[in-house]
Amino acid sequence: MITVEEEKLGKIYDSRIIKRLMSYLERDWWMLVVAGSLGIVLMAGQIALPVITQRAIDRHIRASARLLYLSPQQAEKHAKFVYxxxxxxxxxxxxxxxxxxxxxxADSLNYYLMDRKKAAQKGIEGYRPAGKEKLLVPYEDLSKFESKVLTFLRSDDWQGVIRLGIFFIVIVFIRLIASFAQIFLTTVAGQRSMHRLRTGIFGHLQRLPVRFFDRNPVGRLVTRATNDVEALSEFFSEVITSFFYDAFLLLGLVIYLPIYNWRLALVIFTILPPMLAATIIFRRTIRDAFRKVRVRLARINAFLAENLSGIKVVQMFHQERKRLGQFTDINESHFRARFSQMMIFAVFRPLVDLLAVVVIAAIIWFGAGWILAGPVTIGLLTAFISFAERFFEPIRDLTEKFNLMQQAMASGERVFMLLDEKQETYKGEAKISRIRGEIEFRDVWFAYNDEDWVLKDINVKIKPGERVAFVGATGAGKTSVINTLCRFYEIQKGKILVDGADIKDIDKQKLRSGIGIVMQDVFLFIGDIKTNIRLRSEIPQQKVKEAARVANAAGFIEKLPRGYDAEVAERGVNLSVGERQLIAFARAIAFDPAILVLDEATSSVDTKTEAIIQDAIHKLLEGRTALIIAHRLSTVRDADRIVVLDHGRIVEEGTHDELMARKGTYYNLYKLQFEHSI
Known part of the structure; x- marks a missing residue:
């Protein structure tokens, strides 16, 4: 099933999400400040390189002059620059x-202003003087001089080119260092922030109420801490880095180009309206395509998870071919959605390139005419061609980074929705040094959903050290008794007291540390056996071994090649059900709780293993208050008291013999299981 959440798309830019992301920078905020400053350096370098090229061409490589008739006012105004x-x-x-x-x-020729002293040294005569220091030489005459002579005559130009070349290389080298530093700083800041975010998500998840996990699949929560955080990580390392460079470059060009030459700048800016229109259309179409891809990818993930979880059923009923056909349909749908997305990129990126080519062609067209008319030089035209190429860099980046931005905003919204979930409140006012084990349910009403009551007016008082069994048909409310005692769920009416104090007033960690639970489905962590017994607490090794001995687990543990250091696979799949159950008993003994809860603890094992476990239970229950939940009524015969539940209400209460004598609900349940012995 695909949830609405998977179809949601956040804004391309959401200031709330960015602000919350920045809060995870903590002391690393200065890295982004420095990275932003380096963006200015990179922008200045990108603008400086074409300018250096223009000056090298106009002042040295193709240093030309034209003859003009100037009015006295013009001659006076430009006296420093005219000859x-x-x-x-x-x-x-x-x-x-x-x-x-x-x-x-005066004419249409281009002239070279030759140094008069150097011309005299080479015996060059016959050219008109230009001012006191120059000779006016037609540019076409330069080809008549020998190479050595021309090199001597233009030595100042060669030196100028060398100086500008060195300056060009220095700027390139500075840009290289600045680019490396910018990427390094944004990546480090981003990764540290994501490290804090992942840790925060994990810590937050562990403190959320159990009710939250009832309505949120584990796979989705894992995705929040992995895939979604990875999307935010890519946003830092890819988008933020590009933003500092692209934003400053675009802003710098918009400001500088009109100052540099407004005519050629106007040619570049005329492309902005169609480019803006194309970008808006692209943004709208790609958002819809992106949503379709996400939905279909979610369907693939859901189908795979379901199929792998139920692989035994699939193989048992020969459903492989049918399931493959269903997967092929879903996969084909994803392929078509992804292909449509790629087609949009395939159209937009060449369109941007086409507009860039059109702009460059327009610059050459108009620039050539302006060169002939005088206001534009060859160097200036060359520089503006480079500026046009740089102007389109941020726009190309938009097409490449759009998916990352979209994904990051959507992922950020989902991650912060998770972090905004209200955590459990652990603190309590009741002062209890150590739990003794007295329990009382007083007029307790409880429902998982609204007023669909699962427990109805429950009244039970259990003395310290007493063994009380809760029995009943499936759905009678047995497990709900345990859930409310441990405060996995909060009751709606009544009170639950432990040692005379309302459990709502007891610190949850204190309460739960005094309760040991052994479930039917034992959960073991990846690691080794001793770690699964003490759960990374400071329980000494000797106490771990003693707990295993009391729980009858030492026998099989010590037969393993590595003993207590033996590896435990995921969920303990390399151990039998009975072995896992014995480790769970050893775990409960090691933590020495005052209250012990056995929830269907022997319902999934064979008779021989059950005998071993029953012996362990007898040792485990000594001196402890015990709540025993069981379907097998043979396991509760020795209980001090048996509470019979039916549709959430207590219908009977007493010892095994008393209840059998009444021939009520308990008698009927017992008869169904042991009819042959009644």
């Missing part, structure tokens, strides 16, 4: 042309 030729004719470097309006060109 007088004659009267109102001036040589103006190409990169300064955009500053002069209007422009009155």
């Amino acid at each position: 007088p030729i004659e009267d109102s004719l001036y040589a103006v470097p190409q990169e300064r042309l955009s500053k002069i309006e209007p422009r009155n060109f």
